[in-house]
Structures are given as structure tokens and as C-alpha cells.
Amino acid sequence: MTKTVVVLGGAFAGIQVAHRLLKYTQPQVKDLKVILVSKNSHFYWNLASVRAIVPGVLNEDQYARPIAPGFAKYPADAFEFIVGSAEAVDITAKTVKVTVGADSSERSLSYDYLVIATGTRNAGSTAVPWKNNGTHEEITALLSETQEKVKAAKHIVVAGAGATGVETAAELGFEYGNPTGDAAAAKKEIVLLSADKEVLNGDSIAGNVASELKKLHVTVRGPARVASTSTSPDGKTEIVLEDGEKIVTDLYLPTMGMAPNTEFLPESVLTDKKFVAIDEFYAVPGAENVWAAGDVVWKPRGSFVLADKQAAGVAKNIDAVLKGKNQTLVKTLPIDVLMVATGRSRGAGRMGPIKAFSLMVYLIKGKTLGVDKLPSWVDGTVF
Numbered sequence: 001m002t003k004t005v006v007v008l009g010g011a012f013a014g015i016q017v018a019h020r021l022l023k024y025t026q027p028q029v030k031d032l033k034v035i036l037v038s039k040n041s042h043f044y045w046n047l048a049s050v051r052a053i054v055p056g057v058l059n060e061d062q063y064a065r066p067i068a069p070g071f072a073k074y075p076a077d078a079f080e081f082i083v084g085s086a087e088a089v090d091i092t093a094k095t096v097k098v099t100v101g102a103d104s105s106e107r108s109l110s111y112d113y114l115v116i117a118t119g120t121r122n123a124g125s126t127a128v129p130w131k132n133n134g135t136h137e138e139i140t141a142l143l144s145e146t147q148e149k150v151k152a153a154k155h156i157v158v159a160g161a162g163a164t165g166v167e168t169a170a171e172l173g174f175e176y177g178n179p180t181g182d183a184a185a186a187k188k189e190i191v192l193l194s195a196d197k198e199v200l201n202g203d204s205i206a207g208n209v210a211s212e213l214k215k216l217h218v219t220v221r222g223p224a225r226v227a228s229t230s231t232s233p234d235g236k237t238e239i240v241l242e243d244g245e246k247i248v249t250d251l252y253l254p255t256m257g258m259a260p261n262t263e264f265l266p267e268s269v270l271t272d273k274k275f276v277a278i279d280e281f282y283a284v285p286g287a288e289n290v291w292a293a294g295d296v297v298w299k300p301r302g303s304f305v306l307a308d309k310q311a312a313g314v315a316k317n318i319d320a321v322l323k324g325k326n327q328t329l330v331k332t333l334p335i336d337v338l339m340v341a342t343g344r345s346r347g348a349g350r351m352g353p354i355k356a357f358s359l360m361v362y363l364i365k366g367k368t369l370g371v372d373k374l375p376s377w378v379d380g381t382v383f
Helices: 012-025 046-052 136-152 163-176 181-186 206-215 304-322 358-366 371-379
Strands: 003-008 032-038 042-044 064-066 079-090 095-100 105-110 113-116 120-122 155-159 189-193 218-221 226-231 237-241 246-249 251-254 258-260 290-292 337-341 347-351 354-356
Touching (some): 003 012, 012 032, 012 371, 042 136, 079 105, 155 163, 155 246, 163 206, 163 218, 163 337, 206 347, 226 251, 290 304, 337 358, 347 358
Parallel strands (some): 003 113, 113 290
Antiparallel strands (some): 226 237, 337 347, 347 354
């Protein structure tokens, strides 16, 4: 009798779980079928979005690849890819309602095992490309539109001084902060607004990051929390800070705040902040044979490295359950690691309390922002 695993979400965690189950479990559990549901037909390497907004730096195939070809090597009856969006989950009946196609037709999927990996989205703004939240066409159109706005702008404000905001401001500063020679006319004023006095919520590397941003001619303002924004007829944005100060800019790029994509789930499986509740096995308490991984659990925060470890652990536990074995604790990282790219030549970071050299951060993260891993992630050879 077929055992069906439905994986919701085609980003870092969901893609990995699907590949691991098909690559390592299905050859031993022959009646296993994996159904992957993703709103996006492509895998979007959103870690590179901060660089992709700069015109001419990255090609589309460097940050987006079609998902389906990466799974073509598995038995046809063991895998199904659905480009669609989860609308409701019934944990008692073990069904998922999905909308598919341009006409948003409904389809009901029955599952034996369910993986929730639907990630997060930017809270309060859909006009920024930082997350994998939309169809391939929507995301690429948004990136193209943002590139054109970046190109035309002379003054750009990046709001939110977490990792995404810092990296966005740094990429813009690297390209436009102090261009020389023939490119001098492309100079732009880049301003980063931090809600706190220091960037990165005052993390131990905040001073290092601020120093790197200064070298890139990025102006850091903090504390400077955004209270409201409005767009004028000429396309400029007026930003009102909490202290009443107004800033008018050609381009406003908000990066603050993340909201979980969990509206389709019953309240009983969510935390008070609407993320998916999990136990030490990353199983969802009170929901039989349901697991979650990635930013949708936000444990202890959203992170590529954490999502990678969580997805591997979930796939291992589903494999164990299918084989009648006990689940094991999902282990992520023994220390807290934070690495921030500051442009295309440097970076700042730490491994636990120990600060990392700028060159090390550049080589690990900033050099490519991981786009070199995209092909092997899509086809599963990296797992």
C-alpha cells in the first residue's frame, strides 16, 4: 500500500526533505511516494537577492532554476511536483487542500506523512524580493523592476539593519557608494536605517559591520525606526520616523520583519507568534505524522544553515518512522554562527563568541552568496 509524504514548500528545507526521501528512503521503501507542493516552479536562491537587485551583477539562471528537472531521475510513480499553494490542512482527516493553475482550481491531497516547510514572507511589504514568496514570474518581474528603480535612483534608503538590511546596503554601497573613473556619474547616496542604536540589534560584530559599511560610503542612522511611509505622484517615498523626522528618497527598500506562511494551518499547531510548534524531533505536537522545518519554525531564528540541518533531521526521522524505528533528536549547530557579507570583497562574522576574519566571511559567504550551490541543490547531488 502506497505511503504518501506531502511536502509543502519548494525552498531550502522542502527541496532537501523531498530529495533525501527519494534518494535514500524510497529505494528501501518501494511503496513510498513524495508529493512536493511549491508556489514557485523554480528554486529561488533568495540568499542572493541582495546582490540580484544590482543591475548586471547576476544572471537569472544564477539565482533561479526550474525544480522539476532536478527530480526527473527518480521513478515516475514515486514523485509528483505540484505548482500550487496550500490553502488548508485537516490534521484529523490527513488532507491538504491545494489551489493550482491560473484558474486556481482546487485539489485535495491525502497524506500519510506531512512536512511543512512554507517559510516566511516580508511583513507588511510584498514589493521586495528578499523571500521566496510568489511564482517564478512574479519574483523575476519584481527583481527586474527593482533593478530598474535602483539604476534610476540617486538616493536609496534601506530600512531595517538586520542581516538582510546590512547586506542590501553593503551591496548598493559597493556598487554605487564611491564609484571612480567613468562610473563616477553612477554615485548614489545609500542610507541604512536601524531601529536600534547599533546595527544587528547590537550583536558583538555590530562595530565591525558599521566599520565595513563606512568604507562603502553607506550612511547608518540609528536609532531611526520607521513609523510610516507614503508615495508621492513623482514616485518618491516619504519616510516618517518615530521621532517625526521626514526623509524623502528615490527608492525605499524595507527589510524589517518576517511573518510565517502558516495561514492555511489550524491554530492548534501554531505558536503564539504563528510559527509552527515543534518538539525535539521537529514533529508537530498533537498532529500525527506531521513535521516542520526551516524558517516556518523560526528556531531559534531563520537561517540557511539552520534550515539545512533541520531538513536533514526531519528526513531522517520520517525514514525511521517508515522503517518502524525510533526518531532521533534533530541537532543543528552547537554554537551560534552569524556571518554577514559586506559587499563583494569583504564581510564580518563570528562563530560563537569568536569573531571571524573578514576574508574568511568573504570566502565562506560573500564571494558568491551561495549561488554556486544552486544547481546541486536543485538536482539533489549536494545531499
